[in-house]
Amino acid sequence: MYFNLSRxxxxxxxxxxxxxAGRLEIxxxxxxxxxxxxxxxxxxxxxxxxxxxxxxxxxxxxxLPGMTDLHIHAPQFAYRGTxxxxxxxxxxxxxxxxxxxxxxxxxYAEAAYRIFARxxxxxxxxxxxxxxxxxxxxxLILMNKMEExxxxxxxxxxxxxxxxxxxxxxxxxREAAKEERRFITESxxxxxxxxxxxxxxxxxxxxxxELMAELGKIRREYxxxxxxxxxxxxxxxxxxxxxxxxxxxxxxxxxxxxxxxxDGNTVMAHCVYSSPEEIQRIKANGVWVAHCPSSNMNIASGxxxxxxxxxxxxxxxxxxxxxxxxxxxxxxxxxxxxxVSKLYWRLVDRTAKPLTFPESFYLATxxxxxxxxxxxxxxxxxxxxxVVLDDSVEPSARPLPVRDRLERAFYLQLxxxxxxxxxxxxxxxx
Ligand code: GUN
Ligand code: FE
Numbered sequence: 001m002y003f004n005l006s007r008x009x010x011x012x013x014x015x016x017x018x019x020x021a022g023r024l025e026i027x028x029x030x031x032x033x034x035x036x037x038x039x040x041x042x043x044x045x046x047x048x049x050x051x052x053x054x055x056x057x058x059x060x061x062x063x064l065p066g067m068t069d070l071h072i073h074a075p076q077f078a079y080r081g082t083x084x085x086x087x088x089x090x091x092x093x094x095x096x097x098x099x100x101x102x103x104x105x106x107x108y109a110e111a112a113y114r115i116f117a118r119x120x121x122x123x124x125x126x127x128x129x130x131x132x133x134x135x136x137x138x139x140l141i142l143m144n145k146m147e148e149x150x151x152x153x154x155x156x157x158x159x160x161x162x163x164x165x166x167x168x169x170x171x172x173x174r175e176a177a178k179e180e181r182r183f184i185t186e187s188x189x190x191x192x193x194x195x196x197x198x199x200x201x202x203x204x205x206x207x208x209x210e211l212m213a214e215l216g217k218i219r220r221e222y223x224x225x226x227x228x229x230x231x232x233x234x235x236x237x238x239x240x241x242x243x244x245x246x247x248x249x250x251x252x253x254x255x256x257x258x259x260x261x262x263d264g265n266t267v268m269a270h271c272v273y274s275s276p277e278e279i280q281r282i283k284a285n286g287v288w289v290a291h292c293p294s295s296n297m298n299i300a301s302g303x304x305x306x307x308x309x310x311x312x313x314x315x316x317x318x319x320x321x322x323x324x325x326x327x328x329x330x331x332x333x334x335x336x337x338x339x340v341s342k343l344y345w346r347l348v349d350r351t352a353k354p355l356t357f358p359e360s361f362y363l364a365t366x367x368x369x370x371x372x373x374x375x376x377x378x379x380x381x382x383x384x385x386x387v388v389l390d391d392s393v394e395p396s397a398r399p400l401p402v403r404d405r406l407e408r409a410f411y412l413q414l415x416x417x418x419x420x421x422x423x424x425x426x427x428x429x430x
Contacts (some may be wrong), residue, residue, distance in 0.1 A: 007037040007426030010050055013058035013388060014402045015042050017065050017378045018366060021310060024358035026402050029059060034384035037426025041380040058388045058421065062406055065376045066126025066385030066424055067330035068368035070290035071227070071269040071319025073131040074142050074155075075100050075109075077116040080323040084298045088233040088324075091299050093165075096323070100133045100158075101167045109138035117145035123328050124415040126385040126424040127372050128153045129227050129267055129290070129319075131200060134160055134168055134176075136183045143187055147195040150429030152372060152385075156200025156227055157183040161211045173210035177218065184222055194425065196224075203229040204240045204253045216258035225371075226259050230268035230278075233301045237273055251278045251287075261285030267371060269319055270295075271309070272302040282314055288371050289316040291363065293336035295324030303344040306337065307352040310359070317368020318360075331415040334360045357407050388421035389414060 011034070015027045033040035033050050040050070076096060083095035103109045120128065130146070130153055132139030139157040146153045159180055161170045170176035180199070187197045199219045201207040207215075219226055231237055231250050240250045247253035251274070254260040260268075260281070267288040274282065282289065291304050301324075309316050318333045319325070325333070334357075341355040355363075369376020375383045391409045400408065409418065422430040 007384075008035050009054040009056050010034075010047070011056040011058060011063060011386065011388075013061045013063040015063045015378060016402070016406050018358055018362035019377055019379055021362045021367070022356060022359045024361065024403070026406070028402055032063065032378050032386070034423070034426050037384055039378050039380060039382045039384045042378050056421075061420060062389040062391060062402070062409065064124075064387050064389065064406070065365040065369070065378060066387055066422065067124045067364045068317055068371065068376055069125045069128040069320050069328070069330055069333075070267050070288065070317040070368040070371060071292055072128055072322050072328065074113060074116045075103050075131070075133045076323035077119070077328070078112050081326055086299060087235065088299050088301060089235050089239070091324070097165050097168055101165065103133040103135045103138040104167065106137050106141060109135070109141050113138075113142045113145045116142075117149050119328055120146070120151055121149040121429065122419070124330050124387045124419060124422070125328065126151055126387070126422065127369060127375060129198060129371065130155045131227070132157050134158050134170055136179055136186070139183060140186055140190070143190065143192060143195045147192045150194065150424050150427050152194045152425050154196050154198035154225060154227070155187075156198040158200050158202050159211060159215055160202045160206035162208050163205050173208055173214050176211050177214035180215065180218055184218070184224070199224050199226045199259070201226075201228050201254070201259060203236070204244060204250065205236065209244075209257070212254070212257040212259060219264060220258060223264065225265040225267070227267050228254065228259070228269070230254075230271050231273045232270035232296075233299075234273065249275050249278045249281075251281050255281060255285065261287035265371060269321060270301065270304065272296060272304045279308070279312065279314070283312055286315060288368075289314060290319035290321075290368070291316060291337060292319040292321035292325055292333075293340045294326050294333060295321035297336070297340065298326060299324050303340045303348065305344065305349070305352060306341055306355060307344075315367075315370060316363060317371065318364045329413055329415055330364050331410045331413050334364045334410050337363065357410070361410075384423060384426045386421075386423040387415075387419055389418045390420045391418055393418045
């Protein structure tokens with residue numbers, strides 16, 4: 001399947017990455033070295049000590065780190081771009097839940113996840129944190145398809161045992177926990193190299209305290225990461241306050257059960273309305289925020305204060321949140337994040353400077369990549385994830401500097417037609 005089994009090569013082109021938030025480093029006609037899947041750095045001259053490695057010449061093309069999508073729902077992919085005239089809770093009832101119910105049928109899952117996996121493979125994303133549905137068999141099918149793409153991903157069987165339609169409500173916390181253990185055991189048994197399970201309470205309104213307690217135990221027992229949703233929409237937050245009066249704030253309802261960072265990785269999507277106490281806990285517990293601007297616009301959730309999160313040193317990356325978000329394109333997520341931050345600055349808080357392109361690029365690469373360890377940068381020791389882009393698919397009469405070519409490629413979404421090669425964890429997958 002792969003044509004470079006050693007995961008070792010030298011690649012030449014215009015190398016662009018952000019070793020720090022906001023510091024875009026561009027090395028023109030430079031050489032990046034990948035040795036057994038690990039980046040050995042960027043060199044201006046051909047590095048003689050690596051002369052035995054295969055040389056891949058992409059001169060003139062842009063080479064960027066692969067993007068990390070910190071939050072996407074695979075079963076919602078089938079209806080992306082439809083059903084947008086709702087807010088979150090109605091959208092779940094009217095649009096998301098009916099579609100997710102279909103995944104009880106493994107034949108449907110097989111067909112739908114084949115399409116999803118193909119699109120993920122063609123995208124600029126090399127790493128993703130993915131929601132499935134409550135259905136174990138279908139979610140295992142999703143894992144199988146993701147493993148075949150060559151992307152690196154965490155995939156979660158969703159847990160939910162209340163406030164949901166009967167066909168999407170697990171019988172009780174004990175049964176749901178049993179099913180979660182079966183999912184984890186089966187997915188480990190499959191021996192995937194790149195696809196791992198993640199504990200996935202959907203969100204507080206759909207999980208009883210008993211279920212959260214079980215999931216907290218399971219997470220610790222297997223040493224797994226956690227993904228969920230947090231403080232996305234005002235109606236949702238009110239509902240959580242009613243359902244969980246003992247929790248000091250929304251995020252505390254996860255933290256009480258060991259599902260909110262501390263000794264394990266956790267990513268929470270949205271955090272649009274996190275209170276100062278919640279932000280403090282996110283930071284103290286090292287929870288990742290997945291900022292999902294397209295979704296926040298489509299289902300009218302609001303604008304997350306990303307500048308504040310960056311200033312406070314909170315771990316943060318970007319998510320597409322399909323199908324709240326329209327597209328799996330992380331290029332689009334990068335420009336959406338910049339655009340909503342400009343509206344936030346202009347209309348909400350004139351002290352919250354808009355995101356710059358290098359800052360948003362950082363969030364999509366090294367920011368979110370950190371959830372997987374050392375990923376999202378061409379620094380020495382990082383996992384080698386790269387996207388090679390031929391931006392001449394969109395011609396320009398004016399000769400452009402590489403910095404402008406890069407920014408233009410994002411705004412014009414050249415990840416649709418311009419990707420000529422994609423490398424994930426040192427493996428060439430396109
Ligand atoms: N909160 C709970 N479930 C969902 C979902 O599927 N999408 C989004 N955007 N928010 C959620
Ligand atoms: Fe989501």
